[in-house]
Amino acid sequence: QVIKIDGSSTVYPITEAVAEDFQKAKKNAIKVTVGISGTGGGFKKFCRDETDISNASRPITSKEMADCKAAGVDYVEMPIAYDALTVVINPKNTFLKQATVEELKKLWEPAAQGVVMKWNQVNPAWPDAPVKLFGAGADSGTFEYFTEAIVGKAKSSRGDYTASEDDNVLVQGVSRDVNAIGYFGYAYYAENMSRLKGLPIVNPKTGKAVEPSGANVENGTYVPLSRPIFIYVKAKSLQKPEVKEFIEFYMKNADKLIREVKYVPLPKVAYEGNLKHAKDGKIGTVFGGHNEVGITVEEILKREAKM
Amino acid sequence: MNQSQHVSSQFDEDLGRLRTHVLQMGGLVETQISAAIDAYTTGEVASVKTIVETDRKVNELEKAIDDDCAHIIAQRQPAASDLRLVLGISKIVTDLERAGDEAKKIAKGVRRIYEAGHLPSQYGVGIRHLAEATLTMVRQALDAFARLDGTQAVSVIRADADVDVEFKSIIRQLITHMMEDPRTITTSIEIISISRAIERIGDHAKNISEQVIFVAEGRDIRHNKEAIK
Amino acid sequence: MNQSQHVSSQFDEDLGRLRTHVLQMGGLVETQISAAIDAYTTGEVASVKTIVETDRKVNELEKAIDDDCAHIIAQRQPAASDLRLVLGISKIVTDLERAGDEAKKIAKGVRRIYEAGHLPSQYGVGIRHLAEATLTMVRQALDAFARLDGTQAVSVIRADADVDVEFKSIIRQLITHMMEDPRTITTSIEIISISRAIERIGDHAKNISEQVIFVAEGRDIRHNKEAIK
Amino acid sequence: MQTHDSPQLKAEARDFNFFYGQAQALKKINMPIYDKKVTALIGPSGCGKSTYLRSFNRMHDLYPGNRYEGEIRFYPDNTNLLSPEVDPIEVRMRVGMVFQKPNPFPKTIYENVAYGLRVRGENNKRVLDEKVENALRGAAIWEEVKDRLQDLAPNLSGGQQQRLCIARALATDPELLLFDEPTSALDPIATGAIEELVHELKKRVTILIVTHNMQQAARVSDYTAYMYLGEMVEFGKTDEIFIKPKDKRTEDYITGRMG
Amino acid sequence: MQTHDSPQLKAEARDFNFFYGQAQALKKINMPIYDKKVTALIGPSGCGKSTYLRSFNRMHDLYPGNRYEGEIRFYPDNTNLLSPEVDPIEVRMRVGMVFQKPNPFPKTIYENVAYGLRVRGENNKRVLDEKVENALRGAAIWEEVKDRLQDLAPNLSGGQQQRLCIARALATDPELLLFDEPTSALDPIATGAIEELVHELKKRVTILIVTHNMQQAARVSDYTAYMYLGEMVEFGKTDEIFIKPKDKRTEDYITGRMG
Amino acid sequence: MNHTMSAKSASDLHQVSDRLAHNALRNVNERLIELVLFAAAAVSVLTTVGIVYVLVSESIHFFQNVSIVDFLTDNQWTPLFDDAHYGIMVLISGTLVSSGVALAVAIPMGTIIAIYLSEFANPKVREVAKPVLELLGGIPTIVFGYFALLIVTPLLQKIFPELPGFSLLSAGLVMGIMIVPYIASLSEDAMRAVPMSMREGSYAMGATKLYTAIHVVVPAAVSGLAASYILGISRAVGETMILAVAAGMQPNLTWNPMEPAATITSYIVQVALGDLPHGSIGYQTIFAAGLTLLLITLVFNIIGQWLRRRYREAY
Amino acid sequence: MQPMTTEQIRALIARGKLKDTLFQAIGILCLGIGLLVIFLLVGDMLMRGMERLNIEFFTEFASRRASQSGILSAWVGTLLVMLVTAAAAVPLGVAAGIYLEEYAKRNWVTDIIEINITNLAAVPSIVYGLLALGIFVYTFGFGQSILSAGLTLALLILPIVIVATREAIRSIPAMIREGSMAVGATRWQTCRYHIIPYAMPGILTGVIIGLARAIGETAPIITIGALTFIAFLPPAPFAPTGMDGATAGMFDWVMSPFTVMPIQIFNWTSRPDPAFEVNAAAAGFVLMGMVLSMNAVAIWLRYRMRKNIKW
């Protein structure tokens, strides 16, 4: 009785916490393993019918859907939390109080490569100081989401920035350079608030600058940089009692554990919905095989319900 | 001489055999000489044939020993006392062989005298004495060689001087005799030859002894009267 | 003999010097002999002193050459023809030295005869002839050695037989003479000694030649009459 | 000096050529090896002595590109050692070899000697013990090592090592023993001991020995072959070769003259 | 055979002791080295010949734990080679050495010989050319290598390598040349050439040579020292030592008898 | 084996046939063992074949979409971006610069340490220092990565204030230190294998230690040094994590070590562990890049092999 | 050129010695830097990880709470993977080395194999991961198991073992080989009795370097699917499994899922919570300890073997 889970590193801390508590609760009678091979790697294994659950920091793509279909793998999509991408700056930075999507776009769009090298090129009010950019690696879900949300097109970004898969590296980079700006998952910001400053982003709809915080994500004002994260559960595995039990445990404890690992939980209904889908065997995705930006909690719940 | 063993027991054996052969040869020459003297004093000329035959053996031994010496040098590169031994032996055998030749000459002379019906007994005492003195020299020289005893060798060399003196007195005696009785001339001449042969044997014994000293002590005392004082 | 060079030119030099010394010694002995003969025929006894002095040189050379031979063996481990050369030389010098001794004896005998006032001219022809034959033998033997010429050495050995015959006839002649005129006995005995010395020189030349054959051809033909046929 | 009874043939090279790749190292060698005799090979460096010696136990088969021509007949069974049908391993079992530098294996003295037997599949302790002892006795080293058979062989002195290697070769009862300059790495005393041993051994086995040291050849061998530029120039009784060689080239070499 | 004019001292060991750590390898050696003469050191393996020889150019300083006692006086300036005040490098510049196995550097022939000069700071091409040529001539190898000075030295034959090493030592005009068994790795012909060379060299330099080969000592040296168990047993003119040694132990060694 | 084969008796014939049978058995055994050993040797070849197969088969798909000319000449590397460029030179430059920096540290430092340990240090120091130094090779490279990022970079920034937080320089330096034990240890082995007689020859000429080391020991050990350098180069070129952590992962066609840049390996590891769907063109780039790396190392190795053969066993 | 005066020579020597001293200083400096880095790294890990270095750290599984997190599954996994790696790489590498040195003929095929092997040493480890994923995990169906991981790392270090083996074999004098063949041994007997035992110390060096490299590898193991969270151990041989009273087979553990130390460290260092960095440091220190003790064992073995081998 081994439940095999693999996939996103973003989702990993949540699933790990669940797995740990679940095993303890079951006195180790049921074994759970969790791997990190990235969302893509996770889906690859998932669609080869090797894992029971796949962690994903983005919705499944059409290509992956096709793969799963070919292997006869059906799955239940379960959004489990929100990850807020946080734009961070050095705490010693005095001139940046907030930023608009446009400003960020100016800074990050491909056209800026090799051109926008000074802060005052973005906004004349800002000083004539070099810009030091830090961001997620081009292969990550974070990158894809950030580009789509800011530049407007997925994977469309300037290339001359320091990229890392390891967000701690970015934390280090930003915390040591006054002129730095970077982005990564909220959890890293939450754990390193002493060394970093979260940059409030102007909500394009309200025009108000919103700080990155759990509450602001939950209340839906921190847009467009909030994104949902998922687990995908294999339908066949849901037949197995231990997987079923695990999912039930997951949804029941999600709220507490997600907060513990510094992510933003979804409202209770979302978890109940997930359980219902599992019971009803609602398979498939509510996304069209591609990512969507700025999608809110309500919106997802709405779509899920529609399924 | 060194008492310790060579690393190569084969070498020890070779040297041992060489020395044995020399002593064997010396023994033969000794018999030749004493047989010749006996023949002279007793007139038993039958032994002359044996002496001549022995001489052939002596000759063969000389060649064999020389051959052995060459082989030992080629094979063993003897040095120091070993080298002196081999070189000394190579000289000693020449002298031994020649001493043997002289014995043969004596024997033949004796036979001629007796066959001519002349009894040489009248000169017997002097010559016997001379002969015995040289025979002793030869014996002692061989003994000195066997024991590589330089001291004894020196005494042999000293003895040679006495023999020479005795020889000269015999010659003088014979000359007187011949002049007194010219009929004895032929016999006397033979006897002179015999005496000279005996004297020469003494010389050979002396030469052998000189070599023994060289072998034993590394001193070459030939032609050096001081050295044996 | 080998014409090619040794790897060690030092060895070549050593051997060369050795041979030169032998030839030098041979030359001295040759002078001794011919001087002795001259003294005999001319009666110039003054040269006797020179002969005796030369003998001392010869003795020294003998010892030096023997010493050299020992050193060459110890240092160079000669083999094959080189070894035969060294061993041969070590024998040859003994014979040369003894030939020198005989020459000295001749010289001394001559002096005694002349000092006693006896003129030996009457036996001159035979002895001169004998002496010249042996002198030729010595010369040829040395020549054969110088060129390591086995063939010439053989002819020297053959010549020895003639010398022996001649010697015997001289002895017979002298005996007749003595019997005819007993006053000449003393002189005749001296002359017999001289002849015998000459004959012995011939023997030494023969011995040398035998060694030359050994050196040149590796055959030991001593005591082997067949070998020189 | 040594007496020569009429000897029997143990082996015989017949029109034997050897090639290292294209280079011909041995040219038409014809040579007898007499039974229970010591035959020495002498000649200047590079003349092919080792090459010839190593042909007798097919050592050249270990390296690619080597080629034999002609025959080496082995008696009494009259097989051709070089024939491709003859298994080189079988040849090596009948022909032992001792090398220039003592080459004991870094194992115990006992295991060194037992090795040849083990290779033949012998594992009976009693048989091994006995044969090891006999071999060590045969190599005149038993007394020196009998109390330390479990010591490592490389801790022995050079001379002892070389005798051990001889024991190793003897343990398997070879009919012919090859020695390739067995004493060139040893001091005079150890050399003397090995030469003694060779002298003892020839009562039992036939020996073929390569040496640079002419005096050694003169000392230990009954027959000597002089080789020059891959050819066998002269073969004959040792006594004669060292006092009176027939060939000028042999003479030159023996007397230390330049070629 | 050789003539002995009254020789001058070039060096002299006085109550010289040497220790490898605790082990005393040389005991109270007293020995003269005569100028422009060849002195040979003979003795059984392990008696300390090499140890003694290598003291003359302070080779032992290269390894830790070695200790000298006593003096080695060097003339005409009468310095003590072993004194701690004397720099070993300076000693080595005055005392050349040739080793048992030829050890040419993996460089060209030219660079091998020029090495010692370069060490001395000489870089003038003309001077180097000249000295290299002279040294190669002195070592009797110039004719053989003059057209291939830029070839790698390790490609030479063993005998040539050894002569090259001699040339290398000669190039810097040493006052004393040490040879440690210089021919034991060579065949008889190469050995002959080296011995010749030693004979030539003594016209110019003083030579101290270790050899296992007694005949070699007899051949090349004017004086011979016999060493045994770390002591100098006998020292004397070579002529005398080889025909008539004084000490029984020397005699035993020279005649090949057991200790 | 019985050696008294005198009479041609029946038992002798029996022995002969036994012997032949024994020979035959032995030969079969030997061939079998050779086959097994060959199979083992073949594993390494099969591994290469496997690697080449994996790399080529995916690269083929890649090159169906991207022209080789672009691949080699484009000066941008943004395969995962919307506006994709596939100029491998960008990664090659990062790889070469970082390796260059690493080797500029490791080769002199490793060689100097090797010379010091083999020629100068006393044996006790050597016996202790060497295994400890070898520990450097066992430290997980991720640890080195953080070492570069957190300790070396700030240090360097004190010297070069304009140095960015991520740079090839600091990653390369640390990589160099990581490679030092490979070079030092193997070179030291090679130098110690130089016979003492060679050294004595030099000292006997009056040379100093350094002169001896440089003019005699090093030339004599050159084949071993070359081997260690080749291994060092291979290690530098193939090193991944240090660069991934400390070099900035910024695809940047630069020859300036003071800039951040991505290397082939860091790119591969990043993508391989990332979110990309397998089979996408972005994913295939890692195979094309891997193939390029393989070719680069092949060239290095062939040169190295040639050098080694040229100088093999000069003494 | 005038012969140099004593003063000139002394000046020359003084200059030479000065250079010696300078170089020695540089040498000590370089060595010092190397050693300093080690002490720095290890010391730093020790200092930072000190608080976590207690028994529980070794006996607890990983947890989301840094202070309760342990490395049990990681160190067991590392040990087992290394076991498989050594068990696969040593025989394979030695056999290949023997084939190349003792059997293969010198021709272009051998040359290619040779270049191929050195080239393999330079292939980035992640590429091995990609290869192994295709071959071991899928084609051979070993899944994401200790076996797959062990074999992958075995392939990775195979070139090192082969090269070390060959060097070791080459240093065995030809005379030993000839000595063995001369008494009638076959090639294989020669290898079995001599070549392999005498090459063993050298082979061990290769194994040390190889395993030290393998033990720190992260990327290829992740590629083939090492896990990060795993709160149970592989079944011990013949341990009872679950309810039906059956026991595990002797080698069941090789097919078990696993994690290894570097992955644990990697995971902890990339966590948002800085508390995990302490764990990472402690685990890093433990890993160093493992490498060190592995090296120590091998060095000791090598020393013992070398003592008995000389020629």
Ligand SMILES: Nc1ncnc2c1ncn2[C@@H]1O[C@H](COP(=O)(O)OP(=O)(O)OP(=O)(O)O)[C@@H](O)[C@H]1O
């Ligand atoms: N493996 C080989 N490949 C090619 N040629 C070789 C080989 N071994 C030897 N030779 C050549 O064959 C010839 C004979 O060599 P061999 O070793 O038999 O000489 P040797 O008489 O034993 O010399 P040495 O006395 O120096 O041992 C030499 O010219 C040598 O260069």
Ligand SMILES: Nc1ncnc2c1ncn2[C@@H]1O[C@H](COP(=O)(O)OP(=O)(O)OP(=O)(O)O)[C@@H](O)[C@H]1O
């Ligand atoms: N490095 C060393 N450490 C300790 N002892 C040594 C050392 N070198 C030599 N010895 C010992 O010192 C003694 C003399 O050795 P040395 O090498 O001088 O002898 P040798 O006469 O040259 O012998 P060989 O003829 O074998 O070369 C020997 O007992 C030897 O074991």
Ligand SMILES: [Mg+2]
């Ligand atoms: Mg040979």
Ligand SMILES: [Mg+2]
């Ligand atoms: Mg010595």
Ligand SMILES: O=P([O-])([O-])[O-]
């Ligand atoms: O590992 P990620 O897919 O969350 O980037």
